[in-house]
Amino acid sequence: MPELPEVEALRDFLATHLVGQRIARAQPVAISVLKTYDPPLTALDGRTVTAVGRHGKFLDLDADGLHLALHLARAGWLRWHDALPAAPPRPGKGPLALRVALEGGAGFDLTEAGTRKSLAAYLVHDPQEVPGIARLGPDPLAPEFDRDRFAGLLAGERRQLKGALRDQSLIAGIGNAYSDEILHVARMSPFKQVDRLTDDEITALYEAVRATLTDAVERSRGLAAGRLKAEKKSGMRVHGRTGEPCPVCGDTVREVSFADSSLQYCATCQTGGKILADRRLSKLLK
Numbered sequence: 001m002p003e004l005p006e007v008e009a010l011r012d013f014l015a016t017h018l019v020g021q022r023i024a025r026a027q028p029v030a031i032s033v034l035k036t037y038d039p040p041l042t043a044l045d046g047r048t049v050t051a052v053g054r055h056g057k058f059l060d061l062d063a064d065g066l067h068l069a070l071h072l073a074r075a076g077w078l079r080w081h082d083a084l085p086a087a088p089p090r091p092g093k094g095p096l097a098l099r100v101a102l103e104g105g106a107g108f109d110l111t112e113a114g115t116r117k118s119l120a121a122y123l124v125h126d127p128q129e130v131p132g133i134a135r136l137g138p139d140p141l142a143p144e145f146d147r148d149r150f151a152g153l154l155a156g157e158r159r160q161l162k163g164a165l166r167d168q169s170l171i172a173g174i175g176n177a178y179s180d181e182i183l184h185v186a187r188m189s190p191f192k193q194v195d196r197l198t199d200d201e202i203t204a205l206y207e208a209v210r211a212t213l214t215d216a217v218e219r220s221r222g223l224a225a226g227r228l229k230a231e232k233k234s235g236m237r238v239h240g241r242t243g244e245p246c247p248v249c250g251d252t253v254r255e256v257s258f259a260d261s262s263l264q265y266c267a268t269c270q271t272g273g274k275i276l277a278d279r280r281l282s283k284l285l286k
Helices: 004-018 147-154 161-166 176-186 199-220 225-235 279-285
Strands: 023-028 049-055 058-063 066-071 076-081 096-102 107-112 120-124 253-257 262-266
Touching: 004 049, 004 058, 004 076, 004 199, 004 225, 147 199, 161 176, 176 199, 176 262, 199 225
Parallel strands: none
Antiparallel strands: 023 096, 049 058, 058 066, 066 120, 076 107, 096 107, 253 262
């Protein structure tokens, strides 16, 4: 799933390629992708893209006051074309979900792999009309997101760190992958309770959030959209690296599996050597 650093890199890429360009047409290919119907998507035809923004994991294309908000969900991606195919897209064929064509012939496709169709496009007058944007917490890379703001968000939380970091209404943009990376940098267990953090641990976690996301954004900056997935994977320390050595201590990176996701961690760096129970494996052993 694209998270804050990849979406920020896509925002930067699209700002370079789209701003000042006129939209020829925006065409939904998968019925499930379009979540709003008023104004209709045809209202974008002939409008000029004036800005490209980001809200958490959402992209926001401002076209003369209309906003096309895009959420790539778990398996969505954006594919840029300097020259779009001449043949019109065929609904129901392949992963293509939405095509935006520019008057000069360039444009981009939104694609989604797999059978779970969660990719979403909204055309609205104000981004706050999108429910997922309206409920977002603060952006962790915003200048005003300081240590005190972070501590205030955590105050009163009575859940595990992994779940808190992934909650978009608490902090915008952090998902499964970067929560693993942040917790490894902070040397904290994903199952540690938020309300048991000391002041020093809150400071360490805040610094890990800022450093991990800032570094990931800098690694992705300037890359073409097609290279961002590979960059994300190559930059991971523990996420997606089950069975590999921890880059800090050399211990084996371990995994805890859930129904539809998994987390990775280093026991030596994060849990004092304790192996966390794998829920899926525990059920098999009963």
